[in-house]
Amino acid sequence: xxxxxxxxxxxxxxxxxxxxxxxxxxxxxxxxxxxxxxxxxxxxxxxxxxxxxxxxxxxxxxxxxxxxxxxxxxxxxxxxxxxxxxxxxxxxxxxxxxxxxxxxxxxxxxxxxxxxxxxxxxxxxxxxxxxxxxxxxxxxxxxxxxxxxxxxxxxxxxxxxxxxxxxxxxxxxxxxxxxxxxxxxxxxxxxxxxxxxxxxxxxxxxxxxxxxxxxxxxx
Amino acid sequence: xxxxxxxxxxxxxxxxxxxxxxxxxxxxxxxxxxxxxxxxxxxxxxxxxxxxxxxxxxxxxxxxxxxxxxxxxxxxxxxxxxxxxxxxxxxxxxxxxxxxxxxxxxxxxxxxxxxxxxxxxxxxxxxxxxxx
Numbered sequence: 001x002x003x004x005x006x007x008x009x010x011x012x013x014x015x016x017x018x019x020x021x022x023x024x025x026x027x028x029x030x031x032x033x034x035x036x037x038x039x040x041x042x043x044x045x046x047x048x049x050x051x052x053x054x055x056x057x058x059x060x061x062x063x064x065x066x067x068x069x070x071x072x073x074x075x076x077x078x079x080x081x082x083x084x085x086x087x088x089x090x091x092x093x094x095x096x097x098x099x100x101x102x103x104x105x106x107x108x109x110x111x112x113x114x115x116x117x118x119x120x121x122x123x124x125x126x127x128x129x130x131x132x133x134x135x136x137x138x139x140x141x142x143x144x145x146x147x148x149x150x151x152x153x154x155x156x157x158x159x160x161x162x163x164x165x166x167x168x169x170x171x172x173x174x175x176x177x178x179x180x181x182x183x184x185x186x187x188x189x190x191x192x193x194x195x196x197x198x199x200x201x202x203x204x205x206x207x208x209x210x211x212x213x214x215x216x217x218x219x
Numbered sequence: 220x221x222x223x224x225x226x227x228x229x230x231x232x233x234x235x236x237x238x239x240x241x242x243x244x245x246x247x248x249x250x251x252x253x254x255x256x257x258x259x260x261x262x263x264x265x266x267x268x269x270x271x272x273x274x275x276x277x278x279x280x281x282x283x284x285x286x287x288x289x290x291x292x293x294x295x296x297x298x299x300x301x302x303x304x305x306x307x308x309x310x311x312x313x314x315x316x317x318x319x320x321x322x323x324x325x326x327x328x329x330x331x332x333x334x335x336x337x338x339x340x341x342x343x344x345x346x347x348x349x350x351x
Contacts, residue, residue, distance in 0.1 A: 076300070
């Protein structure tokens, strides 16, 4: 694939390096002369100095034959414009923008950007996974986004601790698939007793997440 | 009319003053409070420190009740992004956006934004002065 990367900062550099090693044709667009020099030294002549938001630079870069444009500068507005110019002027089939302000995710989708990657959100999600006191942690959103896998820690004082699985009223579309307690991990049956302080892995729908948390933590 | 202006540079400040004199309700946003020195002493509108590409700042400036939005910061891309947010997210009836780069201006114009390129306008004016 021919992929254009806008922005030769750290993200742009490592991304391009990976894409090149996977055998893709990559061209980086970067405004800063020093960064261009450094990347040319490291990766060879895969970089053109220029503003990736400018139609002329993109035309010179052969954007009309690009399969994908990925904008990873530090500025959300620059990433938005680079993607929009690529999409509307050069008909690039797939545009991906990096987002710094998580609130922009919705805005970018509405303005026609195919995929957004929010570095702030990704870091936040990882932190949430690492913070054990958080009552409900996202582990995975299944493709399509209609189901997700979450982890819930059953508090000592939860009203459902000590109950059998079949007695617990879970929101529709939610199921407990794994319980990790004192005796190790087990796939629970209807008669399994939910232990206090156990960790529970459940499948749920995003809209039922709050109800599931409430049902299991008893608050 | 309720008008929100993003960017209190020379153009933004002067536009704010003109609209204010005409009795319109003006809110002007800039990330740098020092820029508000450009507003006249008798300015009746509101001056807010904030980023016009941020939904919350725009809400604070009253974008939800605005009849018009003008983006005149130094950055073309910031203007383009803010104008699109005003138009497509907040459905402001009249949105105008300054874009210095003529090529970018042309593209966003075809995409339906109301745009002005001072580069093109300025160059034409100068030519007319020289050629007569």
